[in-house]
Amino acid sequence: MNWRKNNWRKKLRELLDGLTQKSAQGRTNCFQSLSKAFVKKYMPNFIKDRYFTICDSIERSVKKGGELEKAAAAELATIVCVQLGTDDASEEICKTLKPVLLTTICDNSVSPTARAKCCIALGNITFLSGGEIAEVIILMQQLEAIFSCSYLKGDGTVPNINADTANLHASALSTWSLLFTLVTPGTISSMMKSKTLPSLEKLSELLESAHLEVRMAAGEAFVLIYELGREESENFEEDFALDVSETFKQLATDSHKYRAKKDRKQQRATFRDILQFIENGTITDIQVKFGKEVLPLDTWTRRKQYETLCNILGPSINIHLTENDLLRDIFEITGSPADIPTYPAHQMERFRKRLLNAANFKARTLSRAKNRDKRSDF
Structure with missing residues (x-):
């Protein structure tokens, strides 16, 4: 999708309009094209202004669409949650889509392939939205x-x-x-x-x-x-x-x-x-370099989370690691004070939970390092 810089918004609006067309194949193509576009470029503001329309289309297609349409809609749900990050709209999408995705994965009349895609989407949006344990x-x-x-x-x-x-x-x-x-x-x-x-x-x-x-x-x-x-x-x-x-x-x-x-x-x-x-x-030491920063994958937990986001974002994960506040929170990537985002009051509770999880993760890492030293001495 080699769109000119001044034309990409128009193309995206056309794809959003295409989610309501009569043709099932046409809707599927629009879901897939939107997923590719949202992966390649970090555009939370564009999505936030239209998240209700996107969410409604995903819900309708997961309920009534065929195998390919269900799979494409489920994939877009995850990418939208990645884009919106810590915004309240991400939590709203999760609350709206969870019931329909759960119904789909438990429905034996739905094809296993579509159920598998919905399983992955349901787990991803639950993980990204930071729900109650x-x-x-x-x-x-x-x-x-x-x-x-x-x-x-x-x-x-x-x-x-x-x-x-x-x-x-x-x-x-x-x-x-x-x-x-x-x-x-x-x-x-x-x-x-x-x-x-x-x-x-x-x-x-x-x-x-x-x-x-x-x-x-x-x-x-x-x-x-x-x-x-x-x-x-x-x-x-x-x-x-x-x-x-x-x-x-x-x-x-x-x-x-x-x-x-x-x-x-x-x-x-x-x-x-x-x-x-x-x-x-x-554990084998693996480091991911993006720009001037380095992300160490020194635990299986961090590897699993990184692998999940790689499956969602593909080669564009480096863009999101650099610009996306949610991914930087998950992996505890700290920047200069000028780069630290500010959060409205109504988002602070969710941000507090993420900080608490980050502190727990750091404590586990320190404890694990001490235990490794003891085993090495032994």
């Missing part, structure tokens, strides 16, 4: 109801599901993992004992899935649970860690010829990193 936990339980269909059967055999359904389960589990990064350490063990969160034994059954994406999502969930769980106790589920490490070793050295070579390579690389963390508490 009680609501986050409820949504995590609803997501578990979806991916639990990939647990082993009562007789211990692996369920036979097709590729589209496996993708749905993997999307639900990956979304569950993103929301898990919002859980405060200190409550994880108690929530597992009360079955508020699934047990590690149940999650380990997903590692036996015949589908790569489910196994990968399960490994990701495990490493996040252990990272935050070890902030509660250095010996968090230590006995189970020894047991599951054997499964990780098998996946990290998998050489079964009936699996695609590319899949085997991807699986081995991922589970080697997971195994290294579970056994030694170490």
Whole structure:
């Protein structure tokens, strides 16, 4: 979309008008074109003036549209929330779209592909809007109801599901993992004992899935649970860690010829990193450079959040890391006093919550560094 500088607003208005056309394919094309435009350029003011129209179109298409239209509308919902950031309009969109997205992901008559896209969108807008943790936990339980269909059967055999359904389960589990990064350490063990969160034994059954994406999502969930769980106790589920490490070793050295070579390579690389963390508490140092700034991805929690935003924004994430207040809050990127945004009074409560989360994250990082030093000395 190579639009001239003075013409892009006109093009965007035409695409917004196209969201109400009669042609389903035409509406889908407009959703997709708007998503591409909103990813490439940070334009919160333009969207804020029209968020009600956008939200209404998304809601209508998710309710009544076909598979491709539902998927395109769900994708736009996430991008709009990224654009609006800490603005109240983002919270309003989340409140409006949550019910229809939740209804869609629980509707077995909807195609698995559309349900998967809606799962991802629902988790993303919940994460971005900074909702109450009680609501986050409820949504995590609803997501578990979806991916639990990939647990082993009562007789211990692996369920036979097709590729589209496996993708749905993997999307639900990956979304569950993103929301898990919002859980405060200190409550994880108690929530597992009360079955508020699934047990590690149940999650380990997903590692036996015949589908790569489910196994990968399960490994990701495990490493996040252990990272935050070890902030509660250095010996968090230590006995189970020894047991599951054997499964990780098998996946990290998998050489079964009936699996695609590319899949085997991807699986081995991922589970080697997971195994290294579970056994030694170490993580590969990754740094993202954008402009003159550097973002260290020194925890699995931060990696998961960054990966999620990369999936939303693609190559344009560097633009948003530089200009978008929401992303800078999430990753604790501080600028000069002249660059620090000012917030109206009605936004301060949400900003306070983000600052509290940032302080908790910093405390966890410091604690983790001390524990790593102790393990190294030992």
